Amino acid sequence: MSQSVGINFKKSSIDALIAGFMALILFGPIVGVVLDGYSFNAEFGKVAWMVLVVIVGRFAMSSFFQTEKGIAMAFRYANNNDGATVLPPGHKSKMVWIIPLVIVIGLLVPFIASKYVLTVVILGLIYVLLGLGLNIVVGLAGLLDLGFVGFYAIGAYGLALGYENLGLGFWSMLPIAALMAAIAGAILGFPVLRMHGDYLAIVTLGFGEIIRLVLTNWASFTHGPNGVSAPMPTFFGLEFTRRSSDGGTFHEFFNIPYDSAYRYMFIYIVLFAVVWAVLFIKHRLVKMPIGRAWEALREDEIACRSLGLNHVLVKLSAFMLGASTGGLAGVFFATYQGFVNPSSFTFFESALILAIVVLGGMGSTLGVVIAAFCLTVLPEMLREFAEYRVLMFGILMVVMMIWKPRGIVRVTRTGFAARKGVVK
Amino acid sequence: MSQENILAVENLVMHFGGIKALNDVTFDIKRGSVSALIGPNGAGKTTVFNCLTGFYKATGGKIILSAGGKETSIIKVLGEPFKLTDFFSPVAFFSRLKYKMFGGSHLVNRAGLSRTFQNIRLFKEMSVVENLLVAQHMRVNRSLIAGILNTKGYRKSEEEALERAFYWLGVVDLVGSANRLAGELSYGQQRRLEIARAMCTNPEIVCLDEPAAGLNPSETEALTKMIRVLRDQHNTTVLLIEHDMGMVMDISDYIVVLDHGEVIAKGGPDDIKNNPKVIAAYLGAEEGEEVTL
Numbered sequence A: 001m002s003q004s005v006g007i008n009f010k011k012s013s014i015d016a017l018i019a020g021f022m023a024l025i026l027f028g029p030i031v032g033v034v035l036d037g038y039s040f041n042a043e044f045g046k047v048a049w050m051v052l053v054v055i056v057g058r059f060a061m062s063s064f065f066q067t068e069k070g071i072a073m074a075f076r077y078a079n080n081n082d083g084a085t086v087l088p089p090g091h092k093s094k095m096v097w098i099i100p101l102v103i104v105i106g107l108l109v110p111f112i113a114s115k116y117v118l119t120v121v122i123l124g125l126i127y128v129l130l131g132l133g134l135n136i137v138v139g140l141a142g143l144l145d146l147g148f149v150g151f152y153a154i155g156a157y158g159l160a161l162g163y164e165n166l167g168l169g170f171w172s173m174l175p176i177a178a179l180m181a182a183i184a185g186a187i188l189g190f191p192v193l194r195m196h197g198d199y200l201a202i203v204t205l206g207f208g209e210i211i212r213l214v215l216t217n218w219a220s221f222t223h224g225p226n227g228v229s230a231p232m233p234t235f236f237g238l239e240f241t242r243r244s245s246d247g248g249t250f251h252e253f254f255n256i257p258y259d260s261a262y263r264y265m266f267i268y269i270v271l272f273a274v275v276w277a278v279l280f281i282k283h284r285l286v287k288m289p290i291g292r293a294w295e296a297l298r299e300d301e302i303a304c305r306s307l308g309l310n311h312v313l314v315k316l317s318a319f320m321l322g323a324s325t326g327g328l329a330g331v332f333f334a335t336y337q338g339f340v341n342p343s344s345f346t347f348f349e350s351a352l353i354l355a356i357v358v359l360g361g362m363g364s365t366l367g368v369v370i371a372a373f374c375l376t377v378l379p380e381m382l383r384e385f386a387e388y389r390v391l392m393f394g395i396l397m398v399v400m401m402i403w404k405p406r407g408i409v410r411v412t413r414t415g416f417a418a419r420k421g422v423v424k
Numbered sequence B: 001m002s003q004e005n006i007l008a009v010e011n012l013v014m015h016f017g018g019i020k021a022l023n024d025v026t027f028d029i030k031r032g033s034v035s036a037l038i039g040p041n042g043a044g045k046t047t048v049f050n051c052l053t054g055f056y057k058a059t060g061g062k063i064i065l066s067a068g069g070k071e072t073s074i075i076k077v078l079g080e081p082f083k084l085t086d087f088f089s090p091v092a093f094f095s096r097l098k099y100k101m102f103g104g105s106h107l108v109n110r111a112g113l114s115r116t117f118q119n120i121r122l123f124k125e126m127s128v129v130e131n132l133l134v135a136q137h138m139r140v141n142r143s144l145i146a147g148i149l150n151t152k153g154y155r156k157s158e159e160e161a162l163e164r165a166f167y168w169l170g171v172v173d174l175v176g177s178a179n180r181l182a183g184e185l186s187y188g189q190q191r192r193l194e195i196a197r198a199m200c201t202n203p204e205i206v207c208l209d210e211p212a213a214g215l216n217p218s219e220t221e222a223l224t225k226m227i228r229v230l231r232d233q234h235n236t237t238v239l240l241i242e243h244d245m246g247m248v249m250d251i252s253d254y255i256v257v258l259d260h261g262e263v264i265a266k267g268g269p270d271d272i273k274n275n276p277k278v279i280a281a282y283l284g285a286e287e288g289e290e291v292t293l
Helices: A009-032 A043-066 A068-080 A095-112 A114-138 A149-164 A172-192 A197-217 A261-287 A291-301 A301-306 A311-337 A347-360 A365-403 B044-054 B086-087 B090-102 B104-111 B127-133 B144-149 B151-169 B185-198 B217-234 B244-251 B269-275 B274-285
Strands: A034-035 A039-042 B005-016 B020-028 B034-038 B060-067 B071-072 B114-116 B205-209 B235-240 B254-259 B263-268
Touching: A009 A034, A009 A043, A043 B127, A068 A172, A095 A114, A095 A261, A095 B044, A114 A261, A114 A291, A114 A311, A114 A347, A114 A365, A149 A172, A149 A197, A149 A311, A149 A347, A149 A365, A197 A347, A261 A291, A261 A311, A261 B144, A291 A301, A291 A311, A291 B127, A291 B144, A301 B244, A347 A365, A347 B104, A347 B274, B005 B044, B005 B235, B020 B044, B020 B235, B020 B254, B020 B263, B034 B044, B034 B217, B034 B244, B044 B235, B060 B151, B086 B090, B104 B114, B114 B185, B127 B151, B127 B185, B185 B205, B205 B244, B217 B235, B217 B244, B244 B269, B254 B269, B254 B274, B263 B269, B263 B274
Parallel strands: B034 B235, B034 B254, B114 B205, B205 B235
Antiparallel strands: A034 A039, B005 B020, B005 B060, B060 B071, B254 B263
């Protein structure tokens, strides 16, 4: 059979029929049978449409991959599995132009976007923070952490309970929550970081669940499932409410009419600044000895020990820095919602953050940012599809893992210009 | 302190459950020598290596490393179980507690002993230079604040680390591959990079586990030269495990022969070559039968 000329339609048809049969088995009971009281209705039309879409799609795909362009594309994806690329020394990143542009657009968003869009973007940025935090632990240090949501919960409850019990506001809780999360990371980390791989994953999974269960059951302190209200941020002591009990309000001070969107605009701008600060620190960290040690640990723990690196402390530092970023995200989440309760911190959340890191590309900062936005904004856009949201989410992940198993953005490594070797 | 012996192994015993891998192994390594540890397969050579480098905690015996102006007991830094006397002496108690909590094989490296591995253990997804930079972790400016702000002191420390890295790349002839991923290198290059990485930690004694395995004769010759450079120009003591007898006899000042977890002979290459016990161990001999080559 010739390689490039002509499409073997028989093969495409067989592929399409097999896919259609699979779709029939899958969608038949899921879509075709709808409960109606104690009986059910069979909706054959819906199933037929679904199966038709799958057949046509599979036929088109199969045919396309037999054209010259398709073969080239398949080849490119098949050979896309190798790891990082090393940039030539003195490489100038295009990001130098893109970053200022993104900052300018980002600063314009609160003034042009509607309140709804703004809240979606805030949620996206919170997940960027979470992704960046987990990326240190999973992407760089290679420690599979399935309980990351625990640190997120510590940050969020830190703000809510700190305000309720100690009267601490948003600004004082921001650093304190990061510190608290880091300490929690250390307490969890120290005894368990001697294990690795699957064992560590299970222990961290347990930790995340313990935090959630404590929050649910310690009702006298956390108010259990009823949740706690969290304070809004203040602008130099000015509140973003219509009327203030003490001190001034933002709109009265500036003599402008009250708008509930001001509050989100302010949260957005603070969050935007914090995300950029974290991005900068993360960018520096990977080039620093500590970042190199994390990656070395991911590659080979035994070799690390043979080179004098204390593997427990290196892991602990990754765990603590990752956790503190999670804590920061938690504070923003609490202030953005104005209310926290344990149902926001389930295992699904941990899995979602892990998906962000894996889809974005382990260790890649840009990839994590893109993936965080995709995975939070996309479900919002798919609201009309309601119950199919999770299904589409799953399909997206499967497709991504087949085509880009190493994540959206490939990791690049800095190249170093040759130097005159000196030994001291 | 310029003691004659850099490494003193006394009555080393290592048991894995009921299996006695090492049984009363005693030998000394002279400072500035090239020594070899040989023996048939399964003799316990790698077990000795793992005990020396702190990857196994020896069941009994003593390993004293005299490097960096002090004596380090390798078994102690790995963390020993508490003894009854510790509870009456707070100093001993806290020293033991410290090693129990923070001890480990990394302290052996910091005491001045580095190693390579039989099955190469490089950081494969990192570039060649980065592999050498990781090895200098304990020598560079590790301050988080200085690194994030990119201060002058930090940049100077990084530049020095890079210069040292390129020096060692020059020694092992890998400057041209500096910016490739370590995993992409050929087998021989990976072996050389691993030696360079071990040397970047500034050790006084370097332990090479089968450095010539899988190399062709010309590569083995280059390796022999390199080991001489380590000893003569860098005052590094070299201890190696090797199966290539030609290379061992050529390069070693001192040879220790192990068989069934026991030292059966020690001495210079000529003594070993003519030792009937060694020949018997390698060629196999009936009980009491003398074999000559």
